[in-house]
């Protein structure tokens with residue numbers, strides 16, 4: 664039952680908060696529903712979850728009309744500039760800004776609809792070849808480049824840590840990302856708040872919370888394994 668999965672994840676989130684001396688409401692649990700049908704999303708919604716994450720723009724576009732209005736949709740996956748149109752009115756935040764061109768496109772689209780989109784900058788903390796994201800050492804410069812765009816607001820950083828069966832191996836990346844965000848916050852760049860750290864997935868969200876995550880993105884732990892064959 665999805666309800667049991669959610670309860671287990673909730674208990675672990677609460678446990679990690681307690682171990683870290685943090686309050687439970689400092690951490691937002693985002694239920695990552697990519698590839699999952701709306702019926703499953705509804706089941707989790709019934710349990711009180713309002714924040715859902717998707718990584719394909721078209722999937723957000725297709726699911727939104729079928730589900731309650733008060734869901735907050737987080738765009739967490741790589742976003743191509745020509746797909747921004749699908750999410751600009753539907754997403755509450757884009758977690759995966761990784762190029763100036765994408766930031767500019769989001770800014771323009773948001774501005775033309777009279778809004779400002781909260782964004783996170785995706786950082787490739789482990790410098791993996793296979794991953795998107797800005798290198799840690801380039802992050803401050805990148806943020807300075809996009810900070811003044813009128814249709815976005817930089818709310819913090821996001822990272823996807825390496826896939827591992829040993830969550831402890833990712834602790835250093837989470838710790839370094841927290842440090843990076845504190846460093847950048849200290850620069851007091853206009854239009855930039857480093858209030859959010861989106862890090863931690865099913866395999867490592869407890870460690871991420873212990874290291875300062877304010878948003879964890881949990882898919883498999885809540886919805887079960889994904890079937891990409893369909």
Ligand SMILES: *Cc1c(COP(=O)(O)O)cnc(C)c1O
Pocket residue numbers: 695697718739740823864865866880881882883884
């Ligand atoms: C799929 C995905 C997740 C969730 O992954 P799980 O390991 O299933 O929890 C989190 N973040 C991003 C960016 C994803 O694409």
